Amino acid sequence: MANAVQSGDIQFGDGADMLVVTPVEQVLKSPDEFLGKPLTVQGTITSVCKKKGCWMVLSSNNNQIRIKVNDGEMVFPFNSRNKIAFATGTLEALEMTQEKAVGYLSHLAEDAGQPFDQSSVVGDTVVYQLRPTGVTIKDVQSD
Numbered sequence: 001m002a003n004a005v006q007s008g009d010i011q012f013g014d015g016a017d018m019l020v021v022t023p024v025e026q027v028l029k030s031p032d033e034f035l036g037k038p039l040t041v042q043g044t045i046t047s048v049c050k051k052k053g054c055w056m057v058l059s060s061n062n063n064q065i066r067i068k069v070n071d072g073e074m075v076f077p078f079n080s081r082n083k084i085a086f087a088t089g090t091l092e093a094l095e096m097t098q099e100k101a102v103g104y105l106s107h108l109a110e111d112a113g114q115p116f117d118q119s120s121v122v123g124d125t126v127v128y129q130l131r132p133t134g135v136t137i138k139d140v141q142s143d
Helices: 024-029 098-112
Strands: 002-006 009-013 038-048 055-060 063-068 084-096 125-137
Touching (some): 024 055, 024 063, 038 063, 038 125, 055 084, 063 084, 084 098, 098 125
Parallel strands (some): 063 125
Antiparallel strands (some): 002 009, 009 125, 038 084, 084 125
């Protein structure tokens, strides 16, 4: 459920705690420090799930983090690409074999309408994503 916070801004869940923001690059540089702890990240929305709006990718300084909710929990608007978002939640580590990672990352690329090169996955991998309790998207315009 989204509630208007400010003209053009929308809030999901509890909304994001925008007082203490951890840079995405800091989270990804040492993710083990952040696992299971509440944190807020900020970035530009570069893609949104086209099927159910259940995930979005935030980019900041050439670093990306996926924000993922259970289907229907929050529905991120498809028209929010290129908007600034804040997401507060808990960092998760998804540990995968190479085979599982190829399938998972291929699926994500397909959902995002982007190409995927399976040779880019070498060995077992860990994918980090943020499970949010609150998200605030700045300046979303109504269609």
